Amino acid sequence: MDIINKIKELKKAKNAIILTHCYQNIEIDEVSDFVGDSLYLSKMAAQTNADIIIFAGVYFMAQSAKLLSPNKKVLMPNINAGCEMADMITVEKLKKLKEKYPNLPVVCYINSTAEVKALCDVCCTSSNAVDVIKNLNAEKIIFVPDNYLGKFVESKLDNTEIITFDGCCPIHQKITVEDIKKARIDYPKAVVLAHPECNQEVVKASDFVGSTKQIMDFVLNTDYKQYVIATEKGVVDRLNRDSKNNNWDKEFILINENIICPDMKKNTLQDILQVLETEENEITLDDEVIETGRKCIDKMFELTK
Ligand code: CIZ
Ligand code: SF4
Numbered sequence: 001m002d003i004i005n006k007i008k009e010l011k012k013a014k015n016a017i018i019l020t021h022c023y024q025n026i027e028i029d030e031v032s033d034f035v036g037d038s039l040y041l042s043k044m045a046a047q048t049n050a051d052i053i054i055f056a057g058v059y060f061m062a063q064s065a066k067l068l069s070p071n072k073k074v075l076m077p078n079i080n081a082g083c084e085m086a087d088m089i090t091v092e093k094l095k096k097l098k099e100k101y102p103n104l105p106v107v108c109y110i111n112s113t114a115e116v117k118a119l120c121d122v123c124c125t126s127s128n129a130v131d132v133i134k135n136l137n138a139e140k141i142i143f144v145p146d147n148y149l150g151k152f153v154e155s156k157l158d159n160t161e162i163i164t165f166d167g168c169c170p171i172h173q174k175i176t177v178e179d180i181k182k183a184r185i186d187y188p189k190a191v192v193l194a195h196p197e198c199n200q201e202v203v204k205a206s207d208f209v210g211s212t213k214q215i216m217d218f219v220l221n222t223d224y225k226q227y228v229i230a231t232e233k234g235v236v237d238r239l240n241r242d243s244k245n246n247n248w249d250k251e252f253i254l255i256n257e258n259i260i261c262p263d264m265k266k267n268t269l270q271d272i273l274q275v276l277e278t279e280e281n282e283i284t285l286d287d288e289v290i291e292t293g294r295k296c297i298d299k300m301f302e303l304t305k
Contacts, residue, residue, distance in 0.1 A: 016052035077271035088167035089145035126211035190226035
């Protein structure tokens with residue numbers, strides 16, 4: 001039996017589901033129950049009746065699944081798949097920031113550890129950051145860890161000042177405004193779509209800025225022949241696959257061939273089979289972190305109902 005069928009069979013036998021982020025190696029989709037962004041996957045994690053969740057993504061995502069499903073076994077295919085941006089904001093650094101700006105609401109990007117979430121009032125994803133912060137109705141907030149997403153949200157709101165932590169995604173920072181200028185020459189008829197984790201110059205030079213889900217929705221709702229995509233390669237691979245399978249007659253071009261997150265690519269089909277067999281790489285969290293971290297995620301759902 002090939003590896004795909006072995007995984008499918010074992011998954012069924014163990015009542016397990018596989019949640020896969022859209023930056024993962026594309027072949028993982030073949031064994032996945034849900035593929036998407038962290039917001040969609042966290043909702044699916046909350047709803048599932050499975051006994052085991054295998055999270056093909058990075059560490060903070062599996063932790064979020066555990067916060068939402070504390071009684072389920074959450075496993076990571078490769079326990080070393082982390083997120084450099086999430087690791088930039090530590091509990092100590094956050095405590096110092098809160099001391100420097102006391103009494104302000106603290107919002108964290110979903111790209112943060114469960115321990116950091118436990119110290120924040122609410123979290124958000126790149127899909128709902130503007131809505132979450134708008135609905136907080138605060139004059140001033142602290143936002144961690146992504147400086148660029150924070151600045152992007154601030155530019156969309158009239159009455160909220162955002163104190164941002166100096167974190168960023170090193171992968172999206174590889175995208176430069178020169179890449180966009182070059183793409184406009186190479187693909188003059190293409191539309192350029194960028195993720196808000198990109199720097200502000202890149203965001204300004206793009207035609208549309210949105211999360212991976214918003215980028216995919218933009219593609220579905222428009223009729224261009226070529227789309228230049230300024231986010232991680234996994235999104236481009238999936239769009240090109242879907243275009244081919246559905247005869248969309250649309251081409252998707254990765255802005256720069258280096259936009260690949262090495263951590264996201266650590267999980268393999270072999271790792272998935274192995275954790276299904278051994279149930280190793282389990283995510284565990286302190287009860288206190290589960291209680292307070294979960295409130296931070298629940299508040300996001302409440303503010304975007
Ligand atoms: O929220 C996510 O899944 C991430 C990391 C990016 C996005 O825009 O979907
Ligand atoms: Fe983290 Fe950036 Fe990789 Fe996303 S692409 S997981 S933000 S390092």
